[in-house]
Structure formats: structure tokens, C-alpha cells
Amino acid sequence: MNLLWDGPGRLVNLAPRWLLGAAGAVVLALGILLVPRPLSSAAVLCLWAAVSLALTGVLDLLGRRRDAGSADRRAARASRPAWIGPAVSVASVLLGVAVVVLLRQTMAILPIVLVAALICWGLVRARAALHRSSSPTARVLAGSLGVSAIALGVVAAWWPDLALVLAGAAFAVRTVVGGITLVARAIAPGQRPRFPRRPAALRPVLRVIAAVLVVALAAGGLLGSLRLRSGTPELTDFYRTPASLPADPGVLIRSQRYTTDVPDGVTAWRILYTTTNADGSPAVASGIVAIPSAPGSGPHPVVAIAHGTIGIARNCAISLGGSALTEAAIPAMKQVFANGWTVVATDYTGQGAEGRYPYLVGQSEARSTLDAVRAARELTPLTRRTVVWGHSQGGHAALWTAKIAARYAPDVPITATAAFSPASDPYDLARKVLASGSSLSNIVTAYVAASYTRIYPDISLEQYQNPAASVLVDQAARRCASSPDILVSVLSLSAVSHDRPVFSADLGEGALADRLRQNLASGPFQGKVFIAQGTADEVIPISLQRRFVADRCAAGQPIYFREYPGRTHMGILAAGSPFPADLVGWTRQAFAGTAKASNCR
Structure with missing residues (x-):
């Protein structure tokens, strides 16, 4: 039974x-409509398979009733149980119905298929x-096709989102070809296009060339995939949660010397410690502690760093890779x-250590930061100066750390907070980011x-994602923003940029909107606050x-706010930006108690 064409093909022959x-x-x-819309094309592919399965099953059942008395049918029934044929046909119909009813799940397993x-x-x-009955060149071509198909299957297993997009694109092209074929059959029934026969002497050469091209394609995909996957670090036993x-919160479980690209005169440790989730349940987090040997040998003031978006x-986890002690x-x-x-x-909970990662969940982020200190x-x-x-x-x-410190960790008083390009209002930001429709906004x-x-x-x-995009969203959430394999998500999401939105529901409504509003960094804040x-x-x-x-100032919360003309999200930290020097100078003044507290108007 041909999954995609058997049932519709029979109807075409009768039309x-x-x-x-x-x-x-x-x-x-x-x-033509589906060619630039591979995600929709993949959904149509599933629906087409469902229709074909159902049609094939129905036509088989009707055919059995019509031909029940034929000699061929009687011979077939004599060699197998009579119930097998109808059972297969009924199963085909039911499977077709299931594909339609469970379209989301079907899309999720399409890459596996x-x-x-x-x-x-x-x-x-x-x-x-x-x-051995085939010619040597035919056997070489068959073997090359076989090995290449297996290699491409492995590549598709590694990148299911890209496989889904390519499957949708291939089906769209096949649909165009199918439409042209049907029109041609209607215009000239029974006519098939005739192509000049290749000279027999060229066939072995062409087969070898085809074999080389196919193997090169598969090898390129396999080697490229290995290179992309090699940039993601693997978790070690250090991050394993102990039995008890x-x-x-804030208790050191274990520590380990961190030795990758450590600056001269600095000693660093990777740490695992206890903390709490936003709901108050116990949790474990990891992080980095780096101590300078100079100046002074006494207790040092602390700069607690909360990292930005990395996945x-x-x-x-930053502590897992080799870039924890770099300017980045x-x-x-x-x-x-x-x-x-x-x-x-801190890495926050759920990165490095086991747990649920609190992306823009203020309570959890802040607790991980305070407990790391x-x-x-x-x-x-x-x-005690932090x-x-x-x-x-x-x-x-x-900002959330400064908001909850006095209540959650009074033993870690916050002297000051510097938030640069902060995602201060997740609700407004989510609506703005989603409206852009770019691949990067979809990843975030x-x-x-x-x-x-x-x-x-x-x-x-x-509730919020397009069912056809579930594989793309799931894979994007599994990848790190700084790892090479994020390129696959960028490519996949870029390929569907002219398709249906990846997120079909409005993130500005419902339970998600309420939770985003709850995570507004609204203050009041302990210590001075510098926003750049x-x-x-x-x-x-x-x-x-x-x-x-403006809202914080209107609420009576002092904020020192500075704008940096022409600087982008990452450009504010780039070489040549005046901000890093301003940040160090303001922090030095904060430790001395002389930093400017507010320029609210």
C-alpha cells in the first residue's frame, strides 16, 4: 500500500x-502556495496522508465487496484468514482518522517517521x-544511495526541526509536480513525456557521478552535524544532586577548582549549593566564585553577577563551559x-544543577543569586557589602535581587544594583518581541x-504555540544561545518566517500574561539602583x-538612569563603549557610599 498516493491514485484513474x-x-x-510555507506544508502532508489512508481503506473494502466472487479473491482467501484483508482496510481508515484528530501529535512524530x-x-x-545480477556500477550506485540514506536518517534524528521543515518543503515541490502532471494528463491523456535515451556507454559513468554526488551530500550533512554538536558541553558528576x-538555603554542597582561562592572580571555584524555588520548595543551584589575590588580603567586597539569556x-550553564571568567x-x-x-x-536553578530553569521568573532568579553569595x-x-x-x-x-533581599536574605544586604539593558517588564517585552516575528524573537x-x-x-x-511548530519550539528550548547548534533553530525558524506564526495565541492574554505581569521588577529596591x-x-x-x-520614579523609588546614544543590546558592553568604565566607577563609589542615587525628574 502506497501511503501517500494509493487511494487518491485510484480515483485519478477513474476521473x-x-x-x-x-x-x-x-x-x-x-x-505554489505551500512552497514558501514549509510548516503549513508539513501539516498538509499529514492531512494528505490521513486522506490517502482513509480512501485506500474504503476503496479496498468496496473492492472486496464488489469482487467477492472472483476467482482471484477466492484464491487469496484460501491462502490466508478471511478477516485479515478487511481488518487491514478498517485499520487504514481508523489510522487516517487518528492522524486528523491527533494532528499535533502526528506533527511531533513526523520527523521520527x-x-x-x-x-x-x-x-x-x-x-x-x-x-550479483546487477552491473558493478548499478551496485555501486545502490550501495551509495543506501549508505547515504542511512547517514541522512541519522542527521534527521539529530535535527528533527530541520528535518520537519525540509520534509514540508519537499512535499510542497512534489505537490507542484503532481499538479502539473494532472493538468498534462487532462490535456493529453495517455501521453507520457519522452526523453532521449542515454547512450549505453555513458550509463556507468553517470552512475558513478551520481554515487559520488549522493555520498558527498550525505557526508557533508553528517560532518557538519558533528561539528555543530561538538560545541555543546556535557554535564559532569559535579552537578549531580545528592541524596540528602x-x-x-545558601549552604555549600560541594566545590571544585575552576581552571579554564582563569586570569592571573585569580583563584576560582565551581560551586553547588542549596536554594529555594519561587514556590518555596528546596532546590539546588550551581555557580562560580572567583577571588583576586590582590589588592589586600582581608575579606573582599562582592560583585554578584546574574547572567543574561544563554538558553x-x-x-x-556558564560554570560548565570555559567562558565563565571572560569579558563576555x-x-x-x-x-x-x-x-x-x-x-x-550564579547559574540559577535548572542550569548545571537539576531543577526548573526560571527564565524571567524573578523570585527564583533572585534567590539563586542571594544564596550563591x-x-x-x-x-x-x-x-557584607554586595x-x-x-x-x-x-x-x-x-532588580529582583534588590527587591527581595531584605525579606529573603537579610544576612546579604545589597549595597547597590546595576542593571544594564534589563528585561525589567517581561509582559511588555514579550508583546514587543513576539510582534517582531523574527527567528531570534521566536527562540526567546x-x-x-x-x-x-x-x-x-x-x-x-x-495553549500558545502553533501545533505544527511544536517540534521547532521544543528543539529551540533544548539549545543554548551560545552553542553552534542554535544555528539550526535560527535556520528552521527563518525558513518558516513567511508561514503561520510559530506562536498562534496572544501571549499578552490569559494565564501567561498574568504570570508575566507578576514578574515585573517593580521594587522597592534595597540599596542604590543604576539602570543603563x-x-x-x-x-x-x-x-x-x-x-x-518613569513608573518607578513616580512611585517614589530613586533610580539613577543613563542612556547611551547609538548603543545596541550588546553594543553597550562592546569595546569602545563608555558604559563599562561608568559601571566600574559607579560600583567603586557605591562601595564607598558616594554613588549617585537618583536622577528622577
Whole structure:
């Protein structure tokens, strides 16, 4: 039984010419419409398979009734139980109905079906290469096709979102070809296109060329995939949660020397410690503690760093990779250690350590930050002066740290907070980001929706995403923003940019909107607050930050706000930007008690 064409093919053979022409025109128009819309095309592919399954089953049943007395049918029934044929036909109809009813689940397993089809077809072709009755070049081509199909099946298993997009694109092209074929059959029934026969002497050469091209394509896909996958770090036993946990938050569970790209004169540890989730349940988090050997040998002030968006998967943890002690992770890093400040940088829960990652969930982000400082005190003497830094998502976490510190961790008083390009209002930001429709905005939205689904029981990711895009969203949420494999999500989501929206529901309504509003970093804040923003920020518009600062000032909360003309979201930290020097200078003044507290108007 041909899954896609058996049932419809039988109807085509019975249709009059005028109906063939009309059907061909419709199919051709549909194919042209689907070519730039691979996600919709994949959904239509599933529906087409459902229709074909149901039609094939129905036609088989009708055929059995019509031919029940034929000699062939009687011979077939004599060789097998009579119930098998009708049972298969009924199962075909039921499977077709199930595909339609469970379209979301069908879309989710479509890449698996594609992987299985490629590998099975590859095995069949590889077996054909063993037939000695074929010519040597034909066997080489069959073997090459078989091995290449198996390799492409492995690639599709590694990148199910890209496989889904390519399957949709291939079906769209096949639909265009099918429409043209139907129109041609209506115009000239019984005529088949004639192509000049290839000279017999060229056939072996062409087969070898085809084999080389196919193998090169498969090898390129396989090697490229291996390279993309090699950039993601793997979790180690250090991050394993112990069988029993201390009852109190902020307790150091274990530590391990961190030795990758550590600056001269700095000693660093990777730490695992206890904390609490937003709902008050116990949790574990990891992080980095870096201590300068100079100046001074006494207790050091603390710069607690809350990192920005890097993904929501466990293996995205900054402490796991080799970039924890670089300028990319610590702005003005050399000046930080030159001033004798100890760096305490949390991964938050769910990154590195087991747990639920709190992307833009203020309570959890802040608790991880405060408890990291508590745990660091068990490694080295620290003063009670702490300044919190955070960029983007980390800016949101930093503001929340200053908001809850007095209540949650009175033993970790916050001297000051510097939030640069902070995601201060997740609700307004979510609406703005989603409206852009870019692949990067869809990745960020996937992080938010997936994280909130795991943390808040009243939110379900399925409520907000396009069913056809479930595979793309799931894969984006599994990848780290700084890992090479994020390129696959960018490509997949870019390919569907002209298709139906990845998120079909309005994130500004319902339970998700309520939770986003709850995570507004509204203050009041402990200590002084410095908010910095580039006027050309393409991720968090300057208008949103101005409104947030104006609201805080109107509520009587002192904010020192500075704008950096022409600076983008990352450009505010780039070489040549005046902000890093301003940040270090303001922090030095904050530790001395002389930092400017407000420029509210």
C-alpha cells in the first residue's frame, strides 16, 4: 500500500478529463502556495496522508465487496484468514482518522517517521547492492544511495526541526509536480513525456557521478552535524544532586577548582549549593566564585553577577563551559579583579544543577543569586557589602535581587544594583518581541513559554504555540544561545518566517500574561539602583525602559538612569563603549557610599 498516493491514485484513474484538469489546477495552486510555507506544508502532508489512508481503506473494502466472487479473491482467501484483508482496510481508515484528530501529535512524530523511512529505504538499497545480477556500477550506485540514506536518517534524528521543515518543503515541490502532471494528463491523456535515451556507454559513468554526488551530500550533512554538536558541553558528576540536602538555603554542597582561562592572580571555584524555588520548595543551584589575590588580603567586597539569556537547558550553564571568567561573562573583568572585588556568579536553578530553569521568573532568579553569595562565604571571607550586576535577563534578576533581599536574605544586604539593558517588564517585552516575528524573537519566546510551563501549573505551552511548530519550539528550548547548534533553530525558524506564526495565541492574554505581569521588577529596591540602556537597543526598546524608569520614579523609588546614544543590546558592553568604565566607577563609589542615587525628574 502506497501511503501517500494509493487511494487518491485510484480515483485519478477513474476521473474524467475535465475533473483531472480542475483537480490539477487546484493542486498546482496549493503547491505554489505551500512552497514558501514549509510548516503549513508539513501539516498538509499529514492531512494528505490521513486522506490517502482513509480512501485506500474504503476503496479496498468496496473492492472486496464488489469482487467477492472472483476467482482471484477466492484464491487469496484460501491462502490466508478471511478477516485479515478487511481488518487491514478498517485499520487504514481508523489510522487516517487518528492522524486528523491527533494532528499535533502526528506533527511531533513526523520527523521520527522520516528518520525511519530514510533508514529503512537505505537498508533496502544497501541490500540491493549485494545482488550479483546487477552491473558493478548499478551496485555501486545502490550501495551509495543506501549508505547515504542511512547517514541522512541519522542527521534527521539529530535535527528533527530541520528535518520537519525540509520534509514540508519537499512535499510542497512534489505537490507542484503532481499538479502539473494532472493538468498534462487532462490535456493529453495517455501521453507520457519522452526523453532521449542515454547512450549505453555513458550509463556507468553517470552512475558513478551520481554515487559520488549522493555520498558527498550525505557526508557533508553528517560532518557538519558533528561539528555543530561538538560545541555543546556535557554535564559532569559535579552537578549531580545528592541524596540528602541541607535544610537551609545558601549552604555549600560541594566545590571544585575552576581552571579554564582563569586570569592571573585569580583563584576560582565551581560551586553547588542549596536554594529555594519561587514556590518555596528546596532546590539546588550551581555557580562560580572567583577571588583576586590582590589588592589586600582581608575579606573582599562582592560583585554578584546574574547572567543574561544563554538558553534554558541544563548544559547551558556558564560554570560548565570555559567562558565563565571572560569579558563576555564579566563586564570590565580586569578592572573588577584589580579593584579587589570577589565575583560570585550564579547559574540559577535548572542550569548545571537539576531543577526548573526560571527564565524571567524573578523570585527564583533572585534567590539563586542571594544564596550563591551565602554559599561563597564558606569558601572565603567576604564583607557584607554586595553589589549586583546583571545584563538583559540578568538585569531582571538583579532588580529582583534588590527587591527581595531584605525579606529573603537579610544576612546579604545589597549595597547597590546595576542593571544594564534589563528585561525589567517581561509582559511588555514579550508583546514587543513576539510582534517582531523574527527567528531570534521566536527562540526567546520559546524560552519564556517553556520555562513558565515548567514552573507555573496554570500554563501549558500547547495553549500558545502553533501545533505544527511544536517540534521547532521544543528543539529551540533544548539549545543554548551560545552553542553552534542554535544555528539550526535560527535556520528552521527563518525558513518558516513567511508561514503561520510559530506562536498562534496572544501571549499578552490569559494565564501567561498574568504570570508575566507578576514578574515585573517593580521594587522597592534595597540599596542604590543604576539602570543603563542603549538608545539603539534592538531587543529591549528604549521606550520600554523609559516607561519603566518613569513608573518607578513616580512611585517614589530613586533610580539613577543613563542612556547611551547609538548603543545596541550588546553594543553597550562592546569595546569602545563608555558604559563599562561608568559601571566600574559607579560600583567603586557605591562601595564607598558616594554613588549617585537618583536622577528622577
